[in-house]
Amino acid sequence: MKPKEDIKVMSDWFTFIINGLKSLGRHLNEEVVMKMLRSLLKSWECQDEDQEVCNLCLITINDPKELILRDNKLTKIPDVVIFKKLLVFDVSFNEITSLQGLSKASSTIKELYVSKNEVTKMEEIDHLHELQILELGSHKLRVIENLQNFTKLQELWLGRNQIKVINLCGLSCIKKISLQSNQLTSMIGLEECNALEEIYLSHNGIAKMEDLSKLVNLQVLDVSSNKLTSFDDIQYLTRLEDLWLNDNRLESLEDIAEGVSGSREKLTTIYLENNPCVRSPSYSNILDGLFSTP
The missing domain is CATH 3.80.10.10 (Ribonuclease Inhibitor)
Incomplete structure (x- = not known):
């Protein structure tokens, strides 16, 4: 990484290299990845606002099924398009104000946790057909919407919002619902x-x-x-x-x-x-x- 480049530029290059190697059938082990990360300038330190990128760099190589980014001071949904097999995605306890960016997340996700943020609208989630658990508690949501494609949803947690009307879009499979502390x-x-x-x-x-x-x-x-x-x-x-x-x-x-x-x-x-x-x-x-x- 060059002296004037920030962590986000480094992350873009890191992801580009990893994806390029994967396309050639090359799979790097953890030891090689750590050598790549250690090649950063020794004077660079990860700041709080860059924690999202730090975490993604460390786990990119493994294409995980679970991605947990709780309590990292994130202000937006991270770009997780490279994770094709995600089953669990958790960005709870951050500072996220919008679900924009979730449309790029893998449709394989079964559990989505975005509690305790500042989201105002349920959006960019309708492609998650495999979703079984949706946690959107402690936000500023006023309307329940965009649930019509969730034919496999079993648990919906929407406590501590500002919802005034129950509209579950005919979710016939849902088994648990929480709408505590709404309006x-x-x-x-x-x-x-x-x-x-x-x-x-x-x-x-x-x-x-x-x-x-x-x-x-x-x-x-x-x-x-x-x-x-x-x-x-x-x-x-x-x-x-x-x-x-x-x-x-x-x-x-x-x-x-x-x-x-x-x-x-x-x-x-x-x-x-x-x-x-x-x-x-x-x-x-x-x-x-x-x-x-x-």
């Missing part, structure tokens, strides 16, 4: 996702439990810290095991027996703390009755 006021939008096993909707402004009756595979339902006033639309959830209803506005337990009538054999946990109903003198007796053996 939801309704549960409508889940009814077509009948493979769902776990739903996390805590810390929103939801006032009514609805569109749940078709989710016959549901095992965990977390609607704590909302504005619920009654138990609705859960009597057909025969596989329900965990029900989180704490920190709501439930005044009475009159409907709870009917509400969990279908899940009594499976239900092992129900949280009702910090609701007005817990002040009822019959609170403990009613709950004991729910779990007592006939």
Whole structure:
């Protein structure tokens, strides 16, 4: 590397050489790669803003299946076009403001983690047909979009955003979804996702439990810290095991027996703390009755 060249110029040359050698059928081992890296000027030191390039230089030769670049102060999606067999790509805990650049990522990716950044739009992801896990929590997202091609998606994590409406684009295979700490006021939008096993909707402004009756595979339902006033639309959830209803506005337990009538054999946990109903003198007796053996 010449004295006035920066690390990005060096990286471009490094990638050009590696790709050229691969095209000729030459595969370098780790020892040779390290010799190439040590040929840099001894006075050069990797700065924080260049950490992305440092990491890519060190792993380029191996064409890995997992690329983990967490907490590296990245400000954009790195160019990973050279990695043709990626299965896991993780750029969480950085300073990325846009998903632009993901369109160049391999369509083989099955797990994509971009949590705790500053992204505002779900874009350049629709080619990831093999995706099974998508983590986009702790951003500034307002709309759920561009999911229609994810026919294999099983887990969607969108907590701590600014989403107001649930729109899952008919994801029939999804099993877990988290929309905690958003701006939801309704549960409508889940009814077509009948493979769902776990739903996390805590810390929103939801006032009514609805569109749940078709989710016959549901095992965990977390609607704590909302504005619920009654138990609705859960009597057909025969596989329900965990029900989180704490920190709501439930005044009475009159409907709870009917509400969990279908899940009594499976239900092992129900949280009702910090609701007005817990002040009822019959609170403990009613709950004991729910779990007592006939």
